[in-house]
Amino acid sequence: xxxxxxxxxxSLPHILPLLLLLTLPGAFGCSSRVSTEDIRTELAYGSYETxxxxxxxAHEAHEEFVTALNLARVLQxxxxxxxxxxxxxxxxxxxxxxxxxxxxxxxxxxxxAGSILISRGSLGYYGTxxxxxLLHTFNAMNYVMLGDFSGAAVEMRRMEQRQEVxxxxxxxxxxxxxxxxxxxxxxxxxxxxxxxxxxQYSMAELLRDPxxxxxxxxxxxxxxxxxxxIVCRLAGDEEYxxxxxxxxxxxxxxxGDMFSAAWGPGKGVARQRANQTQGxxxxxNWTPNIPRRAKxxxxxxxxxxxxxxxxxxxALNLEQIRIPAPYIGYLMIDLPSYIGSxxxxxxxxxxxxxxxxASAASPRSSAASAKHLAAHPLLRIELLAYRTLRDEVRYxxxxxxxxxxxxxxxAGAAYAVARSNDDTQAFAGLIGLGVxxxxxxxxxxxxxxxxxxxxxxxxxxxxxxxxxxxSCLRVTLGADEAExxxxxxxxxxxxxxxxxxxxxxxxxYVAY
Amino acid sequence: MNKNRKNISLTxxxxxxxxxxxxxxxxxxxxxxxxxxGDTHYGNADEVxxxxxxxxxxxxxxxxxxxxQSLLASRWIAKAYEPPKIRLREVRNLTAEHIDTKAITDxxxxxxLRSGQVRFLAxxxxxxxxxxxxxxxEAVTRxxxxxxxxxxxxxxxxxxxxxxxTTKEVADVYYQIxxxxxxxxxxxxxxxxxxxxxxxxxxxxxxx
Numbered sequence: 001x002x003x004x005x006x007x008x009x010x011s012l013p014h015i016l017p018l019l020l021l022l023t024l025p026g027a028f029g030c031s032s033r034v035s036t037e038d039i040r041t042e043l044a045y046g047s048y049e050t051x052x053x054x055x056x057x058a059h060e061a062h063e064e065f066v067t068a069l070n071l072a073r074v075l076q077x078x079x080x081x082x083x084x085x086x087x088x089x090x091x092x093x094x095x096x097x098x099x100x101x102x103x104x105x106x107x108x109x110x111x112x113a114g115s116i117l118i119s120r121g122s123l124g125y126y127g128t129x130x131x132x133x134l135l136h137t138f139n140a141m142n143y144v145m146l147g148d149f150s151g152a153a154v155e156m157r158r159m160e161q162r163q164e165v166x167x168x169x170x171x172x173x174x175x176x177x178x179x180x181x182x183x184x185x186x187x188x189x190x191x192x193x194x195x196x197x198x199x200q201y202s203m204a205e206l207l208r209d210p211x212x213x214x215x216x217x218x219x220x221x222x223x224x225x226x227x228x229x230i231v232c233r234l235a236g237d238e239e240y241x242x243x244x245x246x247x248x249x250x251x252x253x254x255x256g257d258m259f260s261a262a263w264g265p266g267k268g269v270a271r272q273r274a275n276q277t278q279g280x281x282x283x284x285n286w287t288p289n290i291p292r293r294a295k296x297x298x299x300x301x302x303x304x305x306x307x308x309x310x311x312x313x314x315a316l317n318l319e320q321i322r323i324p325a326p327y328i329g330y331l332m333i334d335l336p337s338y339i340g341s342x343x344x345x346x347x348x349x350x351x352x353x354x355x356x357x358a359s360a361a362s363p364r365s366s367a368a369s370a371k372h373l374a375a376h377p378l379l380r381i382e383l384l385a386y387r388t389l390r391d392e393v394r395y396x397x398x399x400x401x402x403x404x405x406x407x408x409x410x411a412g413a414a415y416a417v418a419r420s421n422d423d424t425q426a427f428a429g430l431i432g433l434g435v436x437x438x439x440x441x442x443x444x445x446x447x448x449x450x451x452x453x454x455x456x457x458x459x460x461x462x463x464x465x466x467x468x469x470x471s472c473l474r475v476t477l478g479a480d481e482a483e484x485x486x487x488x489x490x491x492x493x494x495x496x497x498x499x500x501x502x503x504x505x506x507x508x509y510v511a512y
Numbered sequence: 513m514n515k516n517r518k519n520i521s522l523t524x525x526x527x528x529x530x531x532x533x534x535x536x537x538x539x540x541x542x543x544x545x546x547x548x549x550g551d552t553h554y555g556n557a558d559e560v561x562x563x564x565x566x567x568x569x570x571x572x573x574x575x576x577x578x579x580x581q582s583l584l585a586s587r588w589i590a591k592a593y594e595p596p597k598i599r600l601r602e603v604r605n606l607t608a609e610h611i612d613t614k615a616i617t618d619x620x621x622x623x624x625l626r627s628g629q630v631r632f633l634a635x636x637x638x639x640x641x642x643x644x645x646x647x648x649x650e651a652v653t654r655x656x657x658x659x660x661x662x663x664x665x666x667x668x669x670x671x672x673x674x675x676x677x678t679t680k681e682v683a684d685v686y687y688q689i690x691x692x693x694x695x696x697x698x699x700x701x702x703x704x705x706x707x708x709x710x711x712x713x714x715x716x717x718x719x720x
Contacts, residue, residue, distance in 0.1 A: 100564075101715070102718050102720075103680060104718045106718075106720050150604070150605055154610050161608050161678070168678065168680050237604075237606055240606070
């Protein structure tokens with residue numbers, strides 16, 4: 001109450017304009033961004049070219065991290081590899097500038113203050129752990145498609161270093177959170193598990209999902225490490241390939257199984273986990289086998305790696321929730337939530353004998369005799385997004401409540417100040433309402449800047465093996481189907497398939 | 513008299529100012545300089561560059577200088593009966609940066625050639641152009657001429673590695689550049705040397 005009185009008497013006329021000033025640029029700056037609705041509409045009914053033009057205009061007008069990532073990805077979806085690399089680099093430059101900022105950074109402090117008092121959108125967005133990881137993973141794929149495995153390997157090494165910075169940042173945030181808890185003096189009211197989430201919160205169930213809980217963390221995925229193993233081997237860095245492969249297998253034993261089958265079993269795989277009866281191999285002490293590249297096409301087989309990306313990652317927005325509060329009945333708080341994830345199709349990868357490709361009278365008829373290559377879902381972006389939110393939801397709730405209280409208190413203070421003045425007494429209610437409306441306007445304006453990397457796929461699959469030279473690969477994703485005649489003279493082929501919506505499947509491959 | 517003197521002084525002052533104005537104004541264009549609105553100027557290429565901790569021109573220059581001196585001092589070059597023929601192969605980039613390792617080998621080659629103590633054969637990457645030129649000048653390529661192209665005394669290979677550690681306060685990067693002189697017939701490594709570079713960047717405590 002003393003704070004309220006202080007605000008009422010002295011600070012309100014000074015604080016409010018300052019905060020509005022701080023948040024207004026964010027509110028108006030957002031108008032140049034391409035909205036989630038626009039992105040979804042263009043993807044479903046429009047063309048990638050139109051979306052690219054809109055995003056390029058947004059990137060030039062409002063140079064920010066998330067816009068760069070989305071633009072880089074849409075360029076990649078059109079096979080514009082070099083342009084995509086340039087935009088990923090532009091995004092990376094913004095991220096590195098952010099990472100190099102002073103320890104006590106005035107911009108961040110003001111953003112933090114704005115996020116606690118006005119709107120969550122006041123905070124600059126520099127991606128979550130998994131987005132920063134995948135920036136390098138997806139950029140590495142551009143290099144792969146250009147046949148530059150050395151460049152791709154550099155990206156994968158950068159990916160690991162980026163995680164180090166994220167870890168330091170997360171550690172700092174967690175320490176701050178722990179200190180806040182300590183200062184509250186009632187740690188019991190903050191549950192370590194987000195089980196006490198508001199009932200109306202649409203994400204509550206998803207955040208408690210066992211699959212989300214089972215993830216090792218929110219920033220590492222077995223797909224990135226598997227790709228790292230593949231490209232580092234091709235770039236001649238077998239040591240790093242081995243390290244990456246071990247990490248992939250530790251995150252998901254399915255990755256270890258896949259590589260063991262393709263590259264040989266290696267050493268130290270415990271056939272069965274001591275505490276499990278499912279027969280899953282343990283890769284805790286694994287020394288993977290990294291086969292040397294076959295310089296000459298001597299064998300009857302060739303390597304094939306298929307990366308398949310389907311669906312669309314969920315988009316981040318703010319959800320208004322009403323929570324009970326003493327004295328005033330309820331508070332409206334805004335919490336981040338993920339919406340509109342496009343669940344992709346699970347792929348099937350078939351291998352047809354040489355000469356059995358699309359020219360055959362009935363390609364479907366040969367399916368019975370075709371050999372299947374297993375496609376492992378090693379990249380689950382939906383789960384990584386939910387896991388990130390799960391890790392941060394306690395901090396988000398705390399900030400959302402602080403925002404709601406501040407907004408209510410400011411409107412109340414404005415009303416009280418107006419009432420105490422003879423000239424404005426008659427309009428006190430209107431003034432209070434007006435201040436509240438202005439704050440809501442600014443808050444909703446900055447809220448639209450709460451965005452994430454929306455053009456990531458929902459899931460990524462990896463399939464690999466040795467196949468007879470010149471085979472035909474048939475990949476089916478829902479109603480879409482593609483057949484690729486593998487060039488028989490190549491040592492190996494890496495195929496990349498992307499499908500966001502049905503009838504928009506793109507196939508690219510590179511031979512080495 | 514005084515008035516006249518004043519007038520003369522004033523006229524001289526005005527003329528001096530005009531002359532200075534003309535000299536300064538015309539100074540640029542008279543030597544053919546085209547200048548835009550921005551601040552662009554030439555710098556010393558040998559100046560130490562510390563824009564950030566990423567691989568830069570100073571690292572390239574230090575590495576090339578150190579490796580060239582070491583290679584020239586090795587007995588395989590210094591005590592050779594006649595300048596040996598060398599081919600530069602790939603220097604592998606095993607760092608987490610997109611380093612153009614060709615720039616390292618190019619710089620070393622230039623410095624070695626300037627010394628006059630070695631001869632170089634075209635890189636494998638440039639051989640295609642050499643062959644194209646030969647085909648242009650000779651309708652039929654003879655076997656013995658082809659052999660000359662492959663007649664290398666030594667090859668030079670190498671790697672660039674890096675270790676980077678980052679905290680909120682400091683970023684530290686260590687580069688290790690290793691080069692080897694190899695006899696292609698016996699695969700014996702005749703000479704090897706390394707150049708180590710360490711760079712640290714501290715984050716300012718307070719800033720905008």
